[in-house]
Amino acid sequence: MKYLLSLAARSAWNRKLTLGLTVMSIALSVALLIGVERVRQDAQDSFAQSVSGTDLVVGARTSPVQLMLYAVFHIGDATNNIHWQTYQDIAVNPLVAWTIPVSMGDSHHGFPVVGTTMDYFEHFHYGESVPLTFSSGKPFASLFDAVIGAEVADHLGYHIGDKITLSHGMGDIGLTEHADKPFTVTGVLARTGTPVDRTVHVSLEAIEAIHLDWQGGAKIPGFSIPAQYASKFNLIPKEVTAILVGLKNRAGVFKMQRVVNEYHAEPLLAVLPGVALDQLWQVVSVAERALLAVSGMVVVVGLCGLIAVILASLNERRRELAILRSVGARPLDIFLLLSAEGLFITVIGMLFGMALLSALTATFAPIIQSHYGLMITPRFVSYDELGLLGMVMGVSLLASLAPGYGAYRLSLADGLTPRI
Amino acid sequence: MANSVIRLENLAFRYPNADNVCLDIQELHADAGDRIFIYGPSGSGKSTLLGLLGGVLTPERGTISLLGHELTSISPSARDRLRADHIGFVFQQFNLIPYLSVTDNVLLSCRFSARRHSRALASGNTLHDEAARLLDHLDIAPELRHRPVTQLSVGQQQRVAVARALIGRPEIVIADEPTSALDAERQSAFLDLLSRECIDADSTLLFVSHDRRLASGFNREIALPSLNRAETTQEFA
Numbered sequence: 293m294k295y296l297l298s299l300a301a302r303s304a305w306n307r308k309l310t311l312g313l314t315v316m317s318i319a320l321s322v323a324l325l326i327g328v329e330r331v332r333q334d335a336q337d338s339f340a341q342s343v344s345g346t347d348l349v350v351g352a353r354t355s356p357v358q359l360m361l362y363a364v365f366h367i368g369d370a371t372n373n374i375h376w377q378t379y380q381d382i383a384v385n386p387l388v389a390w391t392i393p394v395s396m397g398d399s400h401h402g403f404p405v406v407g408t409t410m411d412y413f414e415h416f417h418y419g420e421s422v423p424l425t426f427s428s429g430k431p432f433a434s435l436f437d438a439v440i441g442a443e444v445a446d447h448l449g450y451h452i453g454d455k456i457t458l459s460h461g462m463g464d465i466g467l468t469e470h471a472d473k474p475f476t477v478t479g480v481l482a483r484t485g486t487p488v489d490r491t492v493h494v495s496l497e498a499i500e501a502i503h504l505d506w507q508g509g510a511k512i513p514g515f516s517i518p519a520q521y522a523s524k525f526n527l528i529p530k531e532v533t534a535i536l537v538g539l540k541n542r543a544g545v546f547k548m549q550r551v552v553n554e555y556h557a558e559p560l561l562a563v564l565p566g567v568a569l570d571q572l573w574q575v576v577s578v579a580e581r582a583l584l585a586v587s588g589m590v591v592v593v594g595l596c597g598l599i600a601v602i603l604a605s606l607n608e609r610r611r612e613l614a615i616l617r618s619v620g621a622r623p624l625d626i627f628l629l630l631s632a633e634g635l636f637i638t639v640i641g642m643l644f645g646m647a648l649l650s651a652l653t654a655t656f657a658p659i660i661q662s663h664y665g666l667m668i669t670p671r672f673v674s675y676d677e678l679g680l681l682g683m684v685m686g687v688s689l690l691a692s693l694a695p696g697y698g699a700y701r702l703s704l705a706d707g708l709t710p711r712i
Numbered sequence: 713m714a715n716s717v718i719r720l721e722n723l724a725f726r727y728p729n730a731d732n733v734c735l736d737i738q739e740l741h742a743d744a745g746d747r748i749f750i751y752g753p754s755g756s757g758k759s760t761l762l763g764l765l766g767g768v769l770t771p772e773r774g775t776i777s778l779l780g781h782e783l784t785s786i787s788p789s790a791r792d793r794l795r796a797d798h799i800g801f802v803f804q805q806f807n808l809i810p811y812l813s814v815t816d817n818v819l820l821s822c823r824f825s826a827r828r829h830s831r832a833l834a835s836g837n838t839l840h841d842e843a844a845r846l847l848d849h850l851d852i853a854p855e856l857r858h859r860p861v862t863q864l865s866v867g868q869q870q871r872v873a874v875a876r877a878l879i880g881r882p883e884i885v886i887a888d889e890p891t892s893a894l895d896a897e898r899q900s901a902f903l904d905l906l907s908r909e910c911i912d913a914d915s916t917l918l919f920v921s922h923d924r925r926l927a928s929g930f931n932r933e934i935a936l937p938s939l940n941r942a943e944t945t946q947e948f949a
């Protein structure tokens with residue numbers, strides 16, 4: 293058996309050019325499969341950690357997924373806002389340690405604008421409870437200050453001190469500008485790989501200020517309040533869009549959730565971010581599973597190529613098989629010899645594929661991180677990936693039985709004297 | 713009977729799906745130490761006879777006994793074992809595995825047979841010593857031993873094949889047209905060498921050829937066309 297394996301290896305080495313190409317195609321397909329699995333895993337991880345440390349997300353009554361979409365990912369619009377009084381009631385609840393109010397509805401070149409308070413920079417955590425840090429500058433201090441996420445800064449080339457104007461509504465074109473009240477960039481946040489990177493942060497009061505001379509979603513014609521007078525008005529917001537809530541004790545989360553959901557003055561919804569993120573991921577995961585399935589099929593195509601190459605070589609190897617038979621090889625030995633070859637090449641292809649993937653990950657992880665905010669952690673083979681590799685081995689084992697069986701039949705028919 | 717190395721009796725063989733019997737032999741036997749020339753032109757059932765003796769084909773009726781073992785009453789894998797242990801084969805051409813060195817080709821016989829492995833060890837210190845000794849006898853220069861066999865001439869390749877057939881001193885050596893790729897001068901030198909080595913190894917030699925001129929050095933000659941009672945019009949070579 294050991295000799296057969298060494299024979300299979302030496303036979304394969306003898307045809308290294310043809311088989312080398314096959315090894316390449318298997319290596320590439322395995323690298324693709326495991327690469328997709330890694331990106332999928334990392335995307336899910338960074339997605340699940342878009343917000344951490346927050347115990348409840350509170351908004352007007354809607355579906356949990358939609359609440360998460362607009363409160364955390366700033367995608368879509370809120371069905372309704374929450375009254376300021378409601379926010380204050382929640383903030384003073386004895387179970388509550390801190391709150392981050394967020395107010396949405398404006399944008400800047402397609403990036404969402406979030407009105408919030410200083411609590412945001414103190415309490416908003418992502419990943420494994422990582423707080424936000426500034427790559428330059430500081431939080432907003434005066435009324436028309438703005439703090440921008442890393443991607444906003446990179447994409448639009450902004451630096452501290454740049455003037456920006458906000459647009460009313462979401463999107464990039466056909467929006468009315470709040471041109472009369474420009475903001476100054478006072479801080480740029482370090483990259484997080486979360487929606488924070490794509491967000492422009494201003495104070496709640498600023499949101500209030502730019503809408504002083506607006507009514508019903510449009511500027512009041514012929515009426516304008518210049519920026520320098522805005523601070524003279526009462527800028528306490530009347531409404532916020534959502535609230536991120538941190539509790540003094542996590543054990544109180546269901547009690548607090550019930551308090552919010554049964555709030556008497558207006559219909560509210562409180563969701564546990566982890567649960568809602570999981571639900572949201574279920575929606576997204578159809579695409580990633582399709583991607584994984586496609587790369588699985590690429591592996592199958594690679595294995596088919598391998599089997600075709602081995603089967604094609606059988607005819608030229610009839611003499612070789614007859615010699616092995618004459619020195620005493622059993623038909624079963626011939627079967628094992630040819631099956632081992634396919635398996636052997638798959639193993640080499642997988643090793644090359646994993647090496648290739650490691651090299652690619654090491655080279656491109658920083659670029660991917662800075663361009664897509666997706667953190668690809670270089671790592672050894674994970675448990676899930678071992679499962680995938682095991683499946684590749686299993687399929688290749690099954691597929692390798694074909695040339696094994698072909699050679700078996702051939703050597704039975706040929707005996708000691710192949711008819712060539 | 714005690715000395716009988718090969719004995720065929722009342723043998724008939726038919727290929728699957730074939731209408732006619734292609735080999736029908738009343739009786740054939742070889743004793744220990746015999747050197748038999750079997751004259752077999754194309755289509756006389758030569759390959760079929762070799763397949764039957766090697767145990768890769770099974771007869772429709774009759775008996776084949778090798779060294780007292782009845783081939784028709786043992787399992788296919790036992791026949792494979794018997795072939796590995798007791799028979800060395802030399803074929804017409806392309807006898808060697810292209811991706812193995814000269815020495816590894818010679819040692820191939822010992823890889824599939826524990827008996828020949830231990831017999832080779834008994835006559836040399838190591839397997840490599842024994843392979844080297846045989847290759848020396850067969851005029852293969854030492855520097856060729858670790859070359860790939862594809863760099864050898866046809867005559868050298870055939871001599872390496874003889875070394876492989878003889879290593880571990882099997883009781884039977886079957887040579888199937890081993891000289892057909894050699895020119896006339898080398899043919900007789902090769903035959904002398906083969907005979908001498910078989911005598912050295914105490915092996916019974918069965919030499920099959922379509923060329924009757926080669927029969928002179930053997931102590932028995934059998935003509936397959938007169939031995940085979942089947943109508944053999946088909947080409948099975």
